[in-house]
Amino acid sequence: MSHDLAAQLIALTTGLLLLTAVQQLWLRSVLGSVALLVVQGAALAGLVATIAVAEQEWEALAMAVVILALKAGFLPWALARTATLTRVHDGLDPGARPASGLLLAVLLTTVAYVVSQPLIGPNPTDAARAVPVGIALVLLGFLILLTRHIAVSQLVGFLVLDNGIAATGFLVSGGLPLTTEIGVLFDVLLVVLILRVLTVRMVRLTGGTSLPELRELRD
């Protein structure tokens, strides 16, 4: 793969990552943001594959396949199914505020660019130059987690956050050791599955998973 092609592919995939995250912040529809996760997972897999081919680390290529299967396949499917099972009313999250969401997204992305300077260093590679996107993804994921009310959309935020961490990891170091990556992936998988079960049960018990209604502390 030529150098230019690699650089363009990295720019394309990271661009997609950022775009989908911002769009998720902007969308109120729960199922819509789950669908965007598919694109985001595919972009992440593409980014990993690009880095793997460019730096000729074939292990990472296998990683890309696993990521594609999990993050663009299984996890979004599981979330979509949870959303249907719990019958999220009218499919909209009351916590989403498109206008202020976009404003904050701009702000956080700027912050990400500013704070990632020390990580990039004086002579950055193409991949390292895209590190701010990874950090921006972490911050945007956190923001989604922070503002959404419905359990499924919070899980979406959590996955965006995790995508951000994975992207940052690959961009900075060309990937962590395979076992670590797989470990992290399975952690995320477990979290999502457990929360899915919990969410379904909560809906059966209380009739909803809207967090503002579930905030009484008990000893």
Next chain:
Amino acid sequence: MSGPGALLAVLALAGVAIAVPWLTPDRLRSPLSGGASALLGLGGVAAGVAAMGGAGGVLTLPLVVPATAGLDPVTLAPTPLGGVFLVVAGGVGALAAFFGIGYAHGPAASRTAWSAYAAFLLGMLLVPAAADVLSFLLAWELMAVASTVLVLADHAVRPTVRSATLWYAVMTHLSFLLLLAGFAVLAAGAGGTAFERIAAAQASGPAASVAFVLLVLGFGTKAGLVPLHVWLPRAHPEAPSHVSAAMSAAMVKMGVYGILLTLGLLAPGPQWWGFGLLVLGCASALYGVLQAAVNSDLKRLLAYSTSENVGLIVTALGVGVLLGDAGQRRVAEVAIVAALLLVVSHAAFKTALFLGAGSILHVTGERDLDRLGGLVHTHPFTAISFGLGAMGATALPITSGFVAEWVLLQALVHGDGRADRLIAVTLPLAMGVVALTVGLGLLTFVKAWAIAFLARPRSERAANPDHAQGSHDHSITMIAGLVVSGALVVALGFAAGPLSVELARAAGVGGVERVGLLGVAFPAVGVLLEPAALTLLALAIAVPFAAYNAVLRVRRPRRDTELPWGCGGVRTSPRMEYTATSYAEPLVRIFGASLDPTRQLTVEHPEGNPLLVSRVTFSQRLVDVIEQRAYLPVKRAVLRLGDAARLVQNGSIHRYLAFSFVALLLVLAVVSL
């Protein structure tokens, strides 16, 4: 026994005493565990005697300590002064354990309780043996934690135990924190944690003053000095009595040892150190005895009396420091000897008193003096032992308490105030405080002894002890514990000479001489006390009276007469006699402002006749003014703070996530700067 041998023996005995309760069957648990703990105490006495003779030995413990610069190895090496406290703690611990064999029942005789007792005793023995900050604090914490477990023993039976334990735990950890801070200041200045190194550094200046204040407050909390005494009147009544005895007679002395240790570690400081100690001591003595005089709960009364006695000890130390600074070394040495004599005598008589109180509680289930009476007929051993203890507490001749307070007064009388105006003012005032304390103490213990033992029984349980529900017969170990502790009060008084000389040697001061076999003299101030002569004098006065009485009894045998017309001459009923409350009533009147009593008087009339009275109810509630005015506001403020913390901790997951988010942003910002 050589020094390290004795220390090793103590550690081995402690291991056995902690393990025994878990290995023995239920029936034999109390005898074997109590016996093992008593042996541990005796081992402590042996180690203490060796240390007082200068053969304390050195034992470096192979504890795994992070290899940090400025941390000396964990070492036990009792000094002669530490030896005195080893003997006190070991002796009291052994007696209380022996008494406990018969006394402890229910939760107090559980595996946990006996094991904790052994651990508590070990902690008390290690504190005076410690030769560096780390081992000292470890032993201190062991002592604190084990005693907390013991105070908690009866928590399932009485709900008040829990709140008492909470107070105790809070105060004891406050003490630990203060000590930690104080020692940290000293260790940082000296570059090491060994006491030798710290003493060699001779800290002075503001750092020394900071360390002094922190350490004195920390040790004062444990010693029960006013205003840090609040745990004493709560924890002592709620703990099992043999534990109260060990806590009051031995554990609070570790606070005194700590203050002595602090004075030894620091170079002579500014004059306000001695003055501060004196004020703290006088305040504790007065406040303690005043509260003791008006309380009718026997064990609470004894707890306040502990505050009073520690106050006297610290007063003696303050006088010693003040006079030592003023160049009157010889008189200062008398004061230091007085302090140590007070320590030993208080240990002896408070053991007798608490064991006596335990014995009363054991047979009647009561500790409210207003409901007791007449026990002298049914329990003569308890009566005599408690009586001897009360004599010691009121400093009557010829008990150890008398000798100690006599020496303290000598130091106060002979301090020369001509050169220094502060001393000229404070010494006479302190003398007045000591005199008032002794007077009120007399009132307190006349009340405690006479009403519990001589007055007519005021409740069914007091009238028929041993038949009260849940009570048990006195076992031989309880009687032995009572007799030995009572005898010690008198014996230590008789052995005034040898005792004073040994204590002075251990403290490294001179100016004390033995006169004859038992007498003591302080040549520096020109006074002499001869217990034998004093006894002879007392006998010379008492024998003729006794003889006259005996003759009269033979000539005119006593006849019981029943007056046909009473006119008030009929034998008194219990309701006509003094109660503990009524006996102390004049005091409550005089010191009303500082006692803040709440009284309630209800008069009930028969229906339709307001001129007749069918029933009068009187109740009086006394509160600890210091607790009300100083501690409760702090408690309320803490609770308010806790309520305010709900703003942060409100159960909203969004808020918690926001905290992490802000933290993440802050970390990123800091990293990028």
